[in-house]
Amino acid sequence: AQTVTQSQPEMSVQEAETVTLSCTYDTSENNYYLFWYKQPPSRQMILVIRQEAYKQQNATENRFSVNFQKAAKSFSLKISDSQLGDTAMYFCAFMSGTRSYIPTFGRGTSLIVHP
């Protein structure tokens, strides 16, 4: 079974600093997709970044980047120059073809950015 683990229930960071959120997953497949979603206080889920397992290059989206370690089954999210608007729940998600591309989510990490 595919599982996604986020071991940090809560994190905090000072504005303008960098923070890394951890995510590990368990799968026996070689081809799959990983995502980070953001859920701000409005509770609207928004995609932050995605990574295809067949790509060795780590995905980046402006201040957001990932450290994808396929052998270690690790997929961490780095937020640089943190902003107050980054305060949110962050969910790591996994999908693969053997499970009909149904997303499996971790339990989430609550990130608070302090001024």
Added chain:
Amino acid sequence: SQTIHQWPATLVQPVGSPLSLECTVEGTSNPNLYWYRQAAGRGLQLLFYSVGIGQISSEVPQNLSASRPQDRQFILSSKKLLLSDSGFYLCAWDTGAETEAFFGQGTRLTVV
């Protein structure tokens, strides 16, 4: 462009009453549709998913059911609500391929 609508945004229902939450998607055809429940500290729990009209798969045995009467309509129901059904419910869709899911704004259900 594609949009997803989910309603109502909030709902307070007495124990034993019925439930109907509705979700519709616009701008796409034959989407995969999902109902998730979000409980504090437990992430997103997949309740039901559907890959086509009338095709419903249940992930967790419970007091809820789902239906897909039209291609872009997904309904979450219960005949008799329990206190434990309280939570935040999210509808989502994707293309059923290697793409991300898109979420509705959610429904906060409180059973009293």
